[in-house]
Amino acid sequence: MVKFLQSRGKIQIALLILTVMLSGCSGSTSNGNEGQTNAAENSTNDANPVTLDMFYNISWANYPEWGSNRISKLVQDQTGVTLKFSKPTTDDNQQFNLMLASGDLPDFIVNEIQNPTYKKAISSGQFEDLGPLMDKYAPELRERMGDEYWKMNAAPDGKNYAFVSAEMRPSNLDKFLPVGPWNPAPLVRQDIYEAIGKPKLDTPEDLYNVLIEVKQKYPDVMPILIGGTKFDFDSAPGGYQFLIANFGIEKYYEKDGKLYATYKDPNYVQALKWFNKMYTSGLITRGDLTLTSEQKTASKESGKVFYLIDSIGNGYYHPPNNKSVQYVYAPLFTNATILQQGSIGWTGWSIAKSSKHKAEAIKFMSYMLSDEGEKLTHFGEENKDWKMDGDTPVRTDEFLKAMKADTTYATKQGIGPYFFNLDLYDHWIQGGEMKKNPEQREALDLYLPHKNMKFYMLNLLPDADLEEASILQKIKTEFNAAFPTFIMAKGGNEVERLYEEFVQKAESMGMAKVEAVWNKNSEKMRAVFK
16 A cells, blocks of 8 residues: 555555455464464453544545444454544544644544654654553564564654554565555457467567557557556556556666666666657557546447556456457566555554553554454455465355445445555455456466565655655656656657756756655665665
8 A cells, every 4th residue: 555555546446455355364474373362362352341432534434333234243242342433524634633732632543654644643742652552461463563564664763653554564575465456457459469469568669569560450449548647757657657667667766776766767768768659650649648537448448449558457358338359468578667666554553642541452453453353354254254265265155145246245244444454465465366366366477577676665755744745746746747748759859858858957946855865764764674
């Protein structure tokens, strides 16, 4: 998520998907059932009701008042806890900084872990170490999440000051799928693809040849729609980066056990030459490189596109302005490594050291992260909102009917909007809805052979207050300006020259310092999972 979802817009879309999609309810750690039972035994209850203040340091967070809907009332009845929410009006950290300066914090704080104020609160000693609290009041929480989880998310002093949401652990890799409806996917227009004989698309050269054929036979159809005016080398693969990852290029270039900028991969310049050939052949135009999201949407909705980079959730897409057209999933290149995430973890849910209700707070946290608590807040009530279909969790007809009548139904019921306990990979990505849906099941079958999760390549970015973070941002700005020139070069030799000029400039700006931070952080991740 996260920054696993990499942008606020994607996170908001993903949270909306969460409310209408049933997650992997049968998935948990090996201690999941025990955690569910113990959570109920150790939770607060209505005999000792308590109100806990929760501050979201996220201005766009949109949550219904606690106790105003069916699900939060059920949690309230189970735990005896009433939450009182607050949030800032802007994302400039001013309000939270004032709280830190005064030392007067609410019981709970939810903050993005990449936000500088998250580490500021830890370094100033204003977040409680969850370890002793769990040992005393909620040992089942430590068990349920597992040692790997707590080690991955430990602060430099080895302590845990937050539950980090949207997380994944190595022990989950064989049980859960690192892919969801938001992941990019190539789609092809079915009628044209079948009319030209459904040719193979195993390599970039295969795709190039097919696009040339489409351009010649269907002059009124755009051969390929990629979209995006942001060209990056360290973001999750989407748009042009998605196609580059199809060349087998990973998030970082790994050589002799060290990590370097991805553009240093020898295959990277080959990918740039391929884009350049696409441009000189008229498959990509200058206008494509400045395409706004609105323009891309308009082109997609016209149906006059053959091959487009879209998302898994849009498989079997019917353009609203040309409903006779249908898109289907296109094959991935044989060497594709498109599932590598950039980071894991999104928000940190912390308990303030100044809280007068630490025992109640950690017990509530334990309940909300139990199997029972997560299912209730993210899926709703069993047999009313969801049910088991064999070993697959699915939505009930009653829920689907209500959502069709009112797309805000789930939020109004309190299903999904309280994302502070979002244990994303455990209880979402395995989603039974994806497995039940034949179209998305097809996407899973397409993607999973290219699954490429390397934990030592995750969460490597320098902290925002470090010099290296500023250096990286400046180099990314240079790359964003240089990328279109690579594509529009006069030929392969000029691509190589421009590429080498950029690499040298990036080195002079301090890329080696950034890479040193990446490798230092990577070694920490490697040590956790030895």
